[in-house]
Amino acid sequence: MSAPAGYFGQYGGRFVAETLVPGLEALERAWAEAKGDPAFAAELDALLFSYAGRPTPLTAAPRLSDEVGATVLFKREDLCHTGAHKITNALGQALLARRMGKTRIIAETGAGQHGVATATASALFGIACEIYMGALDTVRQAPNVERMRMLGAKVHPVESGSRTLKDAMNEALRDWVTNVRTTHYLVGSAAGPHPYPSLVADLVSVIGREARAQFLGLLGRLPDAVVACVGGGSNAIGVFRGFLGDPGVALFGVEAAGEGIGSGRHSATLTAGRVGVLHGAKSYVLADGDGQILEAHSIAAGLDYPGVGPEHAALKDSGRTTVLSATDEEAIEGFRLLARTEGILCALETAHAVGKLREVVGRLGAGRLVIVNLSGRGDKDMGTLSRIIP
Amino acid sequence: MTRIGRALAERRANGERALVIYLTAGDPSLETSRTLVLAAVRAGADIIELGVPFSDPSADGPVLQAASQRALEGGTTIARVFGLVRELRAETDVAILLFGYYNPIFVHGEDAFAREAAGAGADGLLVVDLPPEEAGPLRAACDSSGLDLVPLLAPTSTDARIDRAVSIASGFVYFVSITGVTGAALADLGGIEAAVAHLRARAGGLPIAVGFGIATPEDAARIARIADAVVVGSAAVRTAASGPEALAAYVASLAQACRNPGWRRGG
Secondary structure (H helix, E strand, O other): OOOOOOEEOOEEOOOOOHHHHHHHHHHHHHHHHHHOOHHHHHHHHHHHHHOOOOOOOEEEOHHHHHHHOOEEEEEEHHHOHHHEOHHHHHHHHHHHHHHOOOOEEEEEEOOOHHHHHHHHHHHHHOOEEEEEEEHHHHHHOHHHHHHHHHOOOEEEEEOOOOOOHHHHHHHHHHHHHHHOOOEEEOOOOOOOOOOHHHHHHHHHOHHHHHHHHHHHHHHOOOOOEEEEEOOOOHHHHHHHOOOOOOOOOEEEEEEEEEOOHHHOOOOOHHHHOEEEEEOOEEEEEOEOOOOOEOOOOOOOHHHOOOEOOHHHHHHHHHOOEEEEEEEHHHHHHHHHHHHHHHOOOEOHHHHHHHHOHHHHHHHHOOOOEEEEEEOEEOHHHHHHHHHHOO | OOHHHHHHHHHHHOOOOEEEEEEEOOOOOHHHHHHHHHHHHHOOOOEEEEEOOOOOOOOOOHHHHHHHHHHHHOOOOHHHHHHHHHHHHHHOOOEEEEEEOHHHHHHHOHHHHHHHHHHHOOOEEEEOOOOHHHOHHHHHHHHHHOOEEOOEEOOOOOHHHHHHHHHHOOOOEEEEOOOOOOOOOOOOHHHHHHHHHHHHHHOOOOOEEEEOOOOOHHHHHHHHOOOOEEEEOHHHHHHHOOOHHHHHHHHHHHHHHHHOOOOOOOO
């Protein structure tokens, strides 16, 4: 028997119902072919440029830099069409779905950013779209539910389990197992069964390529560190991939510590999880000693997930990345700091990375050069934040 | 050969089909499960597929999702599932196949899980989210403990995948009749018949069970014409909620359909 496909060290693989395996094999082949097809790359590049707004700028942040004691530049994924890096993955996978002759696209979403991006790409290509979203998340990210509906997508609130991203993913898998022949499952994170962790990372790695070239162009050298928030891990793997071959660039992933790791109410999977299998891949998971998945918690719906992409698990174990975690409070503090020093309202997910900047600077020493991946804008969080910030 | 293989062989020798009844362990309590399993056995179930509850049953429809949730809320743990098997084994010689998801087995440790399952009296494992490519370690653990490992095949499985699954299978192969989750509606019989015939030609004599979507004695009779075993899950769990007598009457009606398949295969 051949070695199982799609591993990052001991993590990854394809742990799904047999019904889905042939579909995953077909997707793997289709992506390998599309990647090698110059016409596909040209069409995707043109869309990313003229529709999504890539390349996104790398913005200096002088007042925030003074506050934290480092030279901080932001990779402005919040300026992408639909307000987050997610459109980059959605456009690539929707193009692939069209190439595979799929007539229907489904997706899970937590914060709703991936759902909006998927609904947008589906509308652009005229493909039917249905989105699964935890019922709790449809309330706390209500503006994004409306955006998806306006874009013509059907949004299914998921009432099972913790009614968040994990349960949305279960429901999307149930849909896919039923409709795999006609439907593309547009996974939104660098997680799930092979080939999704590789496929999504390949698509979003444009973030890191741009950031590296832009930084070199501006400062004539590489940064000392790159910081990104990690839920499933797509924005982080996107920016990290640009620097994996640069050993002098430290990579910091910031997970959601929720109400604190000790409280048990958190989403810090790499920090406090164990090795297990969830949603098709072996990685770190939040689970009890019987392997039952624990409910995650974060103020940021997009990080509120008890799993993490397998490449992040391997990068953590190898020591290439350093994993930190920010509490809900630290994230809110990061949000305020960025708003008041730089005039940018970032997503609560992104705010976790901002909220840990002082600690990153503490570890690096003062005066260093740091890129923070500003993964998304905060409009969707105004309801939550206006209740918290006086 | 385990009790699973013997049960299938005995039915086959008589020109009959085996009846496999699924129940979730601990739904809603372990004591209730024990009573329900024994009722199903007395009514004619040949193999009990005992569900190990999981928090995130992504291949299950609403009925089995709810059963898992009730079992976990009732405090069902892996240790208690093994305890239930041990109690059942004291009272019945029925074949017991543990059905579940991979994470509880992986976290428990594959070797320990297989050893403890076998020690309690279980005969085999079926892991819904463990395709053959990833099943190597558990296959080895099952071999060491004398357990069958039953693979699932689906309408979407290619010949290469059928061959790979058959190569690691023991006991029987489980054909999922539909592309869908447990408890969905049964697909057209012609398609299932063709798929089972195709599978039989590649299965090297292994018995073939068909499940997913079989709810009525009429469904069971139709599947009994083409398969060696008929699996009923969601409909059994739904009926079990009305108590052991209701379950027993229902299982007896299914068993009747399996005893008279209406078409006897030679040999």
